[in-house]
C-alpha cells in the first residue's frame with residue numbers, strides 16, 4: 001500500500017515536471033499566478049515583481065503554499081537573454097531573448113521550506129539575479 005502511494009506521488013511529480021509550460025486544467029485546485037520582469041542596471045541584473053503585493057519589488061520573495069499549482073510568468077524587459085530557474089524543483093524555463101518576450105513555468109511545490117529562484121545565464125546570478133521562494137505548509 002505504501003509503495004503504491006509512493007509510486008502515485010512519483011508519477012504525479014513526473015507528470016507535473018513534464019507539463020512545465022502547459023496550462024493546468026484543474027478546476028478545484030488554486031493556481032497562484034506570479035509575474036516577474038527582468039531588469040538591468042550597469043553591472044546589476046535582477047527580477048522585478050509585476051502586480052499584486054510584489055509590484056515593483058526587486059528580487060521579491062515569492063510566498064506560495066505547498067501543493068498549490070504555481071504559475072510563474074517571466075517577461076523580458078531589458079533585451080538581454082534570461083530565464084528563470086527553480087533549482088530545488090529541477091525546473092528551468094525557456095530563455096527569453098528579446099524585449100517583450102515571455103515564458104511561463106508551472107509547477108507544484110512538493111516540499112515546504114526556503115528555496116531560491118534565479119537566472120544563471122551569463123553570470124546573472126552573481127550579478128544579483130536571484131530571490132527567495134518560500135513554500136509554506138498547507
Ligand SMILES: [Cu+2]
Pocket residue numbers: 045081082083119120121124129
Ligand atoms: Cu538573466
